[in-house]
Amino acid sequence: MPQRLIALDLDGTTITHAGELRPAVYQAVRAVVDAGHHVVVATGRSIVAATPILELLELTHGYVVCSNGAVTLKLDPDEPQGYQIIDTVTFDPAPALELLRDSWPDAVIAVEELGVGFKLSAPFPDGELQGELRVVPWEELVAEPVTRVTFRSPTGTSEDFEELAERIGLHEVNYNVGFTAWMDINPEGVSKGSALELLRRTLQVEPMHTIAVGDQRNDIEMLQWAAWGVAMANAPDEVKEVADDVTGHVDEDGLVPVLLSVLQ
Numbered sequence: 544m545p546q547r548l549i550a551l552d553l554d555g556t557t558i559t560h561a562g563e564l565r566p567a568v569y570q571a572v573r574a575v576v577d578a579g580h581h582v583v584v585a586t587g588r589s590i591v592a593a594t595p596i597l598e599l600l601e602l603t604h605g606y607v608v609c610s611n612g613a614v615t616l617k618l619d620p621d622e623p624q625g626y627q628i629i630d631t632v633t634f635d636p637a638p639a640l641e642l643l644r645d646s647w648p649d650a651v652i653a654v655e656e657l658g659v660g661f662k663l664s665a666p667f668p669d670g671e672l673q674g675e676l677r678v679v680p681w682e683e684l685v686a687e688p689v690t691r692v693t694f695r696s697p698t699g700t701s702e703d704f705e706e707l708a709e710r711i712g713l714h715e716v717n718y719n720v721g722f723t724a725w726m727d728i729n730p731e732g733v734s735k736g737s738a739l740e741l742l743r744r745t746l747q748v749e750p751m752h753t754i755a756v757g758d759q760r761n762d763i764e765m766l767q768w769a770a771w772g773v774a775m776a777n778a779p780d781e782v783k784e785v786a787d788d789v790t791g792h793v794d795e796d797g798l799v800p801v802l803l804s805v806l807q
Contacts, residue, residue: 544578544579545749545752546579546581546748547580547752547754548581548739548742548752548754549575549580549582549754550584550608550739550754550765550769551572551756552586552735552758552765553584553588554586554587554588554759555757555759555777555778555793556758556793556798557572557584557596557600558596558599558793559793560793564596564599564600568796568798569599569600571802571803572600572802573600575806581605581606582602582605583605583606583607583608583739584597584602584607584608585739585757585762585765586608586609587611587719587759587761588609588610589609589610589660589661589674589691590609590614590658591660592672593609594625597625602618603625604618604619604620605617606618606629606742606746607626608742610690610729611691611719611733612729612738613633613730613733614628614630614631614632614690615628615630615742616629624658630738631657632733633688633690633730634688634689634730635688636654636688636689636692636728639728640692646707646711649696649697650694650695650696651664651666651667651694651695651696652692652693652694652695654691654692654693655689655690655692655693656674656675657690659675660673660675660676660677661676662684663677663678663679664678664681664684665678668695668697672693690729690730691727691728691729693728694728695725695726696724698724699724700724701724704720705720707726708726717729717731717732717734719759719760720760721759734761734764734765735755735757735762735764735765736764736767739755739765750770752770753768753769753770753771754772754773755771756772756774756775756790757772757775757782758777758793759779760782762782763782766782766787772786772787773786773787773790774788774789774790775792775793776789776790776792776797777792777793777797
């Protein structure tokens, strides 16, 4: 059986929206890993937010793509934190943030601090960000290159933010709007798919042996990149449309049949 590279989104795919790793999903992930395939977590989460899920999955070796492709880790249990950061892609956040500044009432902004947490324009709703959270002056938000910016409104909708991005004209960045009024902004050309292609070459996996499973707009490039891109039943229609297949809902262990098919 040829080695596969299997890229898995976390929220809404591997774990439920309530943050639960269901037993059948855990067992299927472990079965694929034990069979010798490359399971690569590819998430919009920061390093700090992703590592607790890696621990639940008992993933101690291999690679992880964080921050929608801007950060790649090599897992190594001998490292103090259990990983090495092997690649980061940064951009100047100032042009995008100046466009977004005052563009939406009650919006808050977070700038990622790699492996630490976030610098904030104002407090975010409780539980939405992990790590060290610091409210800082605007000048500090835009002072240096970053891997990711998050723009968030507690009162808007995802449709509002899609329209906002078109209206103000975000250029020279890659942006993704989540299922709420949440927009992640990354360096231009950076996505989960771009980071996974670099890993595919490193791991010397043939393109025909790549699989990706996801449920949100930030998974679109990854699903298009994979030879077999699978959307969850809970994904928006625009995500399902680019996928090769649609599996079950995350709350019904939809990831399991995809993983078990690899073992047949």
